[in-house]
Amino acid sequence: MFINWFNNLSHRTLAITILICISLIYVSYTFNSCLLTSINRTFQKSPLRNFLLSSNVLPSTEQLTTSVPNLIVNNTSQIHISLSLLRKTLNTTTTYVSDGAPKYRLLRQQGLRPSRHLPDTLIIGVKKSGTRALLEFIRLHPDVRAAGCEVHFFDRHYQRGFNWYRRYMPYTIEGQITMEKTPSYFVTKEVPHRVHHMNPKTKLLVVVRDPVTRAISDYTQAASKKSDMKRFEDLAFVNGTYSVVDTTWGPVKIGVYARYLEKWLQFFPLTQLLFISGERLITDPAYEIGRVQDFLGLKRIVTEKHFYFNATKGFPCLLKSEARSTPHCLGKTKGRNHPHIDAAAIERLREFYRPFNNKFYQMTGINFAWP
Numbered sequence: 001m002f003i004n005w006f007n008n009l010s011h012r013t014l015a016i017t018i019l020i021c022i023s024l025i026y027v028s029y030t031f032n033s034c035l036l037t038s039i040n041r042t043f044q045k046s047p048l049r050n051f052l053l054s055s056n057v058l059p060s061t062e063q064l065t066t067s068v069p070n071l072i073v074n075n076t077s078q079i080h081i082s083l084s085l086l087r088k089t090l091n092t093t094t095t096y097v098s099d100g101a102p103k104y105r106l107l108r109q110q111g112l113r114p115s116r117h118l119p120d121t122l123i124i125g126v127k128k129s130g131t132r133a134l135l136e137f138i139r140l141h142p143d144v145r146a147a148g149c150e151v152h153f154f155d156r157h158y159q160r161g162f163n164w165y166r167r168y169m170p171y172t173i174e175g176q177i178t179m180e181k182t183p184s185y186f187v188t189k190e191v192p193h194r195v196h197h198m199n200p201k202t203k204l205l206v207v208v209r210d211p212v213t214r215a216i217s218d219y220t221q222a223a224s225k226k227s228d229m230k231r232f233e234d235l236a237f238v239n240g241t242y243s244v245v246d247t248t249w250g251p252v253k254i255g256v257y258a259r260y261l262e263k264w265l266q267f268f269p270l271t272q273l274l275f276i277s278g279e280r281l282i283t284d285p286a287y288e289i290g291r292v293q294d295f296l297g298l299k300r301i302v303t304e305k306h307f308y309f310n311a312t313k314g315f316p317c318l319l320k321s322e323a324r325s326t327p328h329c330l331g332k333t334k335g336r337n338h339p340h341i342d343a344a345a346i347e348r349l350r351e352f353y354r355p356f357n358n359k360f361y362q363m364t365g366i367n368f369a370w371p
Contacts, residue, residue: 118165118198120177120178120202120203122202124183124206126207126209128221129183129209133285133315134276135181139179140301141302143175144179145171145179153182154185154195186206186260192267200267201272205273205274210371211256211356214255232339233342236345245349245352252349270363270365274291281316285316310329
């Protein structure tokens with residue numbers, strides 16, 4: 001009799017235990033379902049939802065239901081996993097939204113998604129010829145977006161790879177040109193092949209200037225950073241006389257443009273290079289920028305109305321730019337006064353460069369009329 005009672009009690013207890021477990025599961029399911037429903041309802045009403053969905057970053061409720069069929073599940077551990085997935089999705093979304101220029105957020109709402117691309121156009125040189133001016137002037141065009149700094153990818157950081165390089169590029173939308181400027185590209189022998197490997201259709205902008213004036217400007221910049229630097233004449237010539245030009249000295253060596261252009265023409269046709277006069281970029285910036293816009297296939301939007309001439313600096317300045325809507329010049333280092341150089345030294349350098357300049361004129365089909 002005791003055994004029968006015990007057996008009956010065990011069955012009763014087992015039944016009660018099962019009922020309690022079912023009740024706990026049901027309560028857990030109901031609670032978590034209500035919680036997720038509340039989160040979803042709040043998110044549906046949030047203006048952030050429409051923005052995120054228009055950016056195609058966050059999946060819709062239907063997509064979540066399809067891809068994560070167990071979002072609402074029947075135990076607490078799985079609920080934690082589902083919430084973790086949702087949190088991860090939101091974190092990813094926040095990273096994407098916060099990246100890029102703020103002015104592109106409206107474009108995302110309209111279904112346009114800005115992204116980073118490898119450059120279509122490079123300003124490859126030449127140092128101290130007006131590359132910074134060219135970059136700032138052409139950036140006035142709404143269809144040109146450029147890296148703000150000299151990335152030096154093709155001459156210093158090539159081993160980091162194109163994905164690394166792409167991260168330095170600005171966000172662009174369809175129809176915009178991505179541009180980067182590093183003047184040392186023109187004189188670095190490995191660069192033409194590397195640029196060709198990236199894109200054989202890359203358009204190349206080369207700003208050139210009277211090589212004697214360019215060498216003096218190069219020296220002036222270096223001397224401004226080093227107070228005990230030797231005189232220009234002592235560095236440009238061998239043995240303290242003007243008879244032999246020191247062609248190993250960087251400021252002199254860079255001015256032999258024809259030598260470097262030969263290397264570029266091994267990989268790119270002349271039609272993909274545009275040569276800009278550094279002198280004319282100062283005296284008539286609208287003319288040179290007009291040529292650049294034509295070369296890049298852009299509508300001529302940047303015109304003389306964007307510039308004014310600063311008589312004190314002897315340099316053109318901007319009435320407005322991408323970053324500033326007020327008139328301003330490019331910086332205190334632009335239009336820097338050159339030191340006095342012995343006239344005999346200048347004449348000897350002109351004599352040295354003359355045959356190289358003539359060869360450069362023949363190669364480009366342009367006579368820059370340097371002295």
